[in-house]
Amino acid sequence: MLTYSECAGLNVHELFIKIRKAYGDRPAFIWRSGDQIIRVSYEEFVGDVFEAAYHLDKKDFSGKRVIISGRNRYEEILYMYAAAVIGAVAVMTNFDMQLKAFQEELHRLEPVAIICDDEDRELLLDFEQMPDIQHISLMNQVWTAIPDDLSVINDRGFLDKTIDLEAPALMLMSSGSSGHSKWVVLPQRVFRPRDKTPSGCEQIILPLYHVAAICFINDNLCHGGCTYLSDIQSGIRDMGYFHPQIVIGVPSYLRLMMKKASAGILDLSCFEMVGSVGAPQDPEAARFFEHRGISSPSFYGMTETMGFVTYEDTEFAKPGSVGKIGDWNEVRISDYGEILIRGDHIMSGYYGDEVENALTEDGWLKTGDLGYIDEDGYLFLTGRIGNVIILSNGENINPEIIEHEISKCKAVEEIVISGENDFLVAHIICRQPGDSEIKAEVKKYIARYNKEAALPWRIQKIYFQEIPFERNELGKIKRNQF
Amino acid sequence: MDREMIEKLVLEHLKNVIDRDDIDLEMELLGEDGISSIEAMDLLSGLEKEFNIRISPRNLRRVVTVEDLCDLILEMS
Structure with a gap:
């Protein structure tokens, strides 16, 4: 060897x-x-x-x-x-x-x-x-x-x-x-x-x-x-x-x-x-x-x-x-x-x-x-500085790219992408929350996005939210709430 | 091979992967109610052997539902 x-x-x-x-x-x-x-x-x-x-x-x-x-x-x-x-x-x-x-x-x-x-x-x-x-x-x-x-x-x-x-x-x-x-x-x-x-x-x-x-x-x-x-x-x-x-x-x-x-x-x-x-x-x-x-x-x-x-x-x-x-x-x-x-x-x-x-x-x-290193030289991870989502299939997804794409839909007020095991989910606040037609428009837009996207980048589930996302003191959405 | 036979065989293969009986042609293949992207690759491997075709993962971009997958196989076989 x-x-x-x-x-x-x-x-x-x-x-x-x-x-x-x-x-x-x-x-x-x-x-x-x-x-x-x-x-x-x-x-x-x-x-x-x-x-x-x-x-x-x-x-x-x-x-x-x-x-x-x-x-x-x-x-x-x-x-x-x-x-x-x-x-x-x-x-x-x-x-x-x-x-x-x-x-x-x-x-x-x-x-x-x-x-x-x-x-x-x-x-x-x-x-x-x-x-x-x-x-x-x-x-x-x-x-x-x-x-x-x-x-x-x-x-x-x-x-x-x-x-x-x-x-x-x-x-x-x-x-x-x-x-x-x-x-x-x-x-x-x-x-x-x-x-x-x-x-x-x-x-x-x-x-x-x-x-x-x-x-x-x-x-x-x-x-x-x-x-x-x-x-x-x-x-x-x-x-x-x-x-x-x-x-x-x-x-x-x-x-x-x-x-x-x-x-x-x-x-x-x-x-x-x-x-x-x-x-x-x-x-x-x-x-x-x-x-x-x-x-x-x-x-x-x-x-x-x-x-x-x-x-x-x-x-x-x-x-x-x-x-x-x-x-x-x-x-x-x-x-x-x-x-x-x-x-x-x-x-x-x-x-x-x-x-x-x-x-x-x-x-x-x-x-x-x-992360941190313990006294025996073992490494422990505690989080990430950036927002990258690591799915269980090993794909590293930058949520901001997808969020930017979906934000182009006029019915979307705010969006956050998060990961659930092996797939991506979208948390969305619509411009008119509660309006079923608006929700349908968003779903249609995402279906169109999915047709163009590579498999790991597809949105597999949508959560419509009517209350505002939690924000930190700088006004940024707290991603760890999802 | 006719469409009906393709649908029957695809559903059989899918049942082996997903281990559930409540699956149909309208079901979305991937995601919460469907299978994972890794399981999709395994499913393709079984379908390639079954239908004697080569399905590139790139072809999967067109596939959202089980029905879309059947369309793809019909086109290729």
Whole structure:
């Protein structure tokens, strides 16, 4: 197992040379393609990454942004690392689950290439008109020819430059500490593995634009584990084929696993760990798995920290805590109670954002979370500075964006969005409270909004209120009343 | 496959996910009375196998009620 200290100071290219040498013929990735099971060894995987890197380098993509979008395919991982190897920036995303405005965001990034699934082809028409795009490619059709001389694809052959550890390598979207969506820029150094990451036969169901998926795949690779590629849609079915030891999911997915296991549809005998990320762990699900001898930790972290900051010490877990602070990062609490984090896995900043600086001058990330550290080094969360709603499916929703949208309905006097388990609810005061026609107008407006919105952003329930919302001394609505 | 058969099979799959008998075509698929977004992905997986189609989560944007889901499957099969 390659350790955190062994990987100090390595860029992605150097890390991959080490990985290939350490694990050679071991299986790196396994996935299902129809009725077939495909296996790729470490030797083959690193070879594929370097081959793709060779082509990206030939296209002169170094230092530029490449958008990668898919549905948890091997090729996405391949091109993410290939981009990082040559010093390009992999922007991991997915066209399925984002708001309509997402396309505008992608324009802002000025990408040089987009690599995506065949079924997203129609969405690319918009991008083809962008002058800066040198090449638009689809997965499986990206490279029509391999280099004539394969010997160029060796440990250093095609790269005559050294990529700096601070060079941007990866970009992921985050709701950010203030709740406004931003692109998090992660440099080469964030791929350094954490020794505490669970490794082994691990099934990935989280989407590859989710930082936890990338963090667990990366560290499993560095530790010589085998990653089964799957997704939320096929996850339960795939568990029957792969029999993984480890699965990491959002709390609502763990609840689904619990339900399937209770109904006899899912066999849990292979599992050693079912971990939770993205939102606080569901205590009932954690008890369910632990009762069956399966550890069920939760991991605290953010996109801005390239994954988790704490880990659960199974021998000495503390109820209410989000785990023990890992020795790969420093954590402290500011004078006003905010959790601050520093270390190799911290982002270098937000793309194009010069106004809001989430990092202090000496490199501490301001998380936006409030909390405290106890005498044993365990971290406890007590709240958030911003208004972000974290649903049990791990989605971070900025309520102000939706409130602004619904306020455009003339019948709405005031609106507050809040979260209930896995969905959003709207608390509304109408311009003429009690008027059923006005209420119907609001409902119609929200139904129209829902048709356009991505699933997690839909309003699933409306409460009409006739008394004014409670306000604080500054006149702002108190969100904690909902 | 005809519409009636699609409706029957979709309701059967949904009953397995939601574990309740009082479901019908007018019911909103997601939300308080329906299923969670994660359960929706699991439902899609079962329906894909049943009807031998590929339903992208993007297609779900058009779906509000169970009936909308049946329309989508009819269109794709």
